[in-house]
Amino acid sequence: MLLSMQDISKAFSGVAALRSASLSIAEGEVMALVGQNGAGKSTLIKILTGAYQRDTGLIRLEGEDVVFATPGQSQARGIATIYQEINLAPQRSVAENIYLSREPKTRFGLLDRRAMRDGAAAVLKTFNLDIDVDLPVAHFSAATRQMIAIARAVTQKARLVIMDEPTSSLDEREVAILFQTIRTLKKNGVAVLFIGHRLDELYEICDRVTIMRDGQTVAESAMADMPKMELVRHMLGKELAAFEAIARDGGSEAKPVRLLADGVGSGVRVRDVSLTVREGEISGLAGLLGSGRTETARILFGVDRLQSGAIRVDGRERDYNEPADAIADGIGLVSEDRKIDGIIPDMSIRENMTLALLPKLKKAGIVDRARQQEIVTHYIKALGVKCASPDQPIKELSGGNQQKVLLARWLCTDPRILIIDEPTRGIDIGAKAEILKLLRRLADEGLSVLMISSELEELLAAADHVTVLSDGRSVAALKRNELSETALLAAMAHQVN
Numbered sequence: 001m002l003l004s005m006q007d008i009s010k011a012f013s014g015v016a017a018l019r020s021a022s023l024s025i026a027e028g029e030v031m032a033l034v035g036q037n038g039a040g041k042s043t044l045i046k047i048l049t050g051a052y053q054r055d056t057g058l059i060r061l062e063g064e065d066v067v068f069a070t071p072g073q074s075q076a077r078g079i080a081t082i083y084q085e086i087n088l089a090p091q092r093s094v095a096e097n098i099y100l101s102r103e104p105k106t107r108f109g110l111l112d113r114r115a116m117r118d119g120a121a122a123v124l125k126t127f128n129l130d131i132d133v134d135l136p137v138a139h140f141s142a143a144t145r146q147m148i149a150i151a152r153a154v155t156q157k158a159r160l161v162i163m164d165e166p167t168s169s170l171d172e173r174e175v176a177i178l179f180q181t182i183r184t185l186k187k188n189g190v191a192v193l194f195i196g197h198r199l200d201e202l203y204e205i206c207d208r209v210t211i212m213r214d215g216q217t218v219a220e221s222a223m224a225d226m227p228k229m230e231l232v233r234h235m236l237g238k239e240l241a242a243f244e245a246i247a248r249d250g251g252s253e254a255k256p257v258r259l260l261a262d263g264v265g266s267g268v269r270v271r272d273v274s275l276t277v278r279e280g281e282i283s284g285l286a287g288l289l290g291s292g293r294t295e296t297a298r299i300l301f302g303v304d305r306l307q308s309g310a311i312r313v314d315g316r317e318r319d320y321n322e323p324a325d326a327i328a329d330g331i332g333l334v335s336e337d338r339k340i341d342g343i344i345p346d347m348s349i350r351e352n353m354t355l356a357l358l359p360k361l362k363k364a365g366i367v368d369r370a371r372q373q374e375i376v377t378h379y380i381k382a383l384g385v386k387c388a389s390p391d392q393p394i395k396e397l398s399g400g401n402q403q404k405v406l407l408a409r410w411l412c413t414d415p416r417i418l419i420i421d422e423p424t425r426g427i428d429i430g431a432k433a434e435i436l437k438l439l440r441r442l443a444d445e446g447l448s449v450l451m452i453s454s455e456l457e458e459l460l461a462a463a464d465h466v467t468v469l470s471d472g473r474s475v476a477a478l479k480r481n482e483l484s485e486t487a488l489l490a491a492m493a494h495q496v497n
């Protein structure tokens with residue numbers, strides 16, 4: 001056994017995050033670690049890597065008892081980690097990030113910039129990533145940053161690579177490349193611990209699975225011996241009603257168009273996008289990563305300026321200078337990258353949740369605390385946010401629970417049009433169904449939703465119709481009765497024939 005963790009427990013200010021959790025991984029094994037949001041997955045690996053200290057329990061690496069006081073110590077023993085929230089130095093170059101604290105030196109002890117540049121370019125090439133390694137990491141998309149972080153781990157000659165939700169910001173092509181890399185790691189005897197919420201992916205790439213619930217390990221088995229429903233049952237601790245379709249079968253075509261994009265363009269990423277969102281419907285926006293979905297949302301929300309085409313809101317032509325103009329028109333945007341323009345880590349759940357609502361909560365400059373409390377309590381319950389109290393700093397929540405708070409931030413402003421970018425990224429299967437149902441309920445009450453999603457399953461389950469983008473252009477508009485996995489994939493690959 002390469003690694004075994006036994007009876008690990010950990011409490012944060014008296015609240016148990018882990019209660020006797022266990023995990024074992026053999027050499028060259030790909031182990032899935034699954035569980036609902038807040039089950040303790042990230043905490044367990046942070047203890048393994050020395051980012052957190054355990055309260056009790058044993059960690060054995062290659063037969064030897066170990067305690068890592070810092071991440072540096074576990075790294076020195078061949079444990080590399082790709083965190084859920086990418087931990088790169090944004091202002092430093094790609095090459096510097098890949099070699100961070102292991103920079104190659106020349107004979108004279110100087111930084112060997114050329115070796116660094118060539119080495120970084122070579123390793124990225126094995127990921128089919130051909131980018132300028134002199135540019136700062138901040139220059140690249142979330143997906144590319146993720147690939148850079150993985151490349152860094154690979155160069156660290158790790159024995160165990162831990163990946164916390166590595167695919168959540170990757171598109172299908174990039175996931176395929178990542179899986180290829182995992183297979184190569186495996187062949188070289190490197191073990192991989194893979195934390196993820198997308199079950200199909202886990203079944204594709206993992207050998208074994210460890211399932212956690214409420215801070216405990218509840219099952220461990222070969223992937224092949226664990227039927228999907230059984231796995232979900234272990235995760236939830238109860239049976240889950242099937243991922244039911246909650247889209248409407250037509251009927252919304254008669255409703256008035258709330259938001260219309262007509263040949264919208266801006267810069268090189270968005271060239272010609274047309275779409276409609278009617279009252280009370282969920283309009284899907286699909287496309288591969290880099291197809292211009294997020295950039296389109298930014299234009300519709302007034303973050304980026306419209307350069308060509310037209311936007312109409314309730315029939316009136318609109319050209320927003322800034323998001324405040326869009327917000328004044330009743331538009332909300334839940335962005336995809338919660339770390340970059342989402343959460344304020346040190347502020348409480350309450351403050352994070354009511355940030356967009358704050359102006360409306362103020363009477364004569366004073367926040368209406370009672371009303372604020374009522375709203376926060378409501379959404380914590382409605383979305384099932386797992387937290388100790390609304391006063392807890394949001395950074396203490398698990399990734400999926402942070403996402404729920406962000407979603408609530410916009411829902412509580414009562415928007416008329418909600419643009420939502422990857423609504424269920426990083427959210428477990430139980431909560432995912434809940435969130436889609438909630439969006440449907442809101443749509444039934446008249447909300448117009450534009451839902452950007454990389455998950456075909458989600459679009460098929462929830463969207464009333466779907467616009468597909470490819471290379472900054474809308475290339476297909478699929479009605480509910482035309483929607484299928486094949487139709488979506490074909491349009492995304494832009495194989496129109």
Ligand SMILES: Nc1ncnc2c1ncn2[C@@H]1O[C@H](COP(=O)(O)OP(=O)(O)OP(=O)(O)O)[C@@H](O)[C@H]1O
Nearest residue numbers: 012017037038039040041042043396397398399400
């Ligand atoms: N620094 C911290 N302070 C206080 N509580 C914390 C801290 N880190 C984690 N927790 C709590 O520990 C529990 C487990 O969280 P963890 O991040 O391990 O969940 P997870 O399984 O990774 O979930 P997700 O799928 O949402 O990422 C949660 O209830 C979380 O709020």
Ligand SMILES: [Mg+2]
Nearest residue numbers: 042084398399
């Ligand atoms: Mg986590």
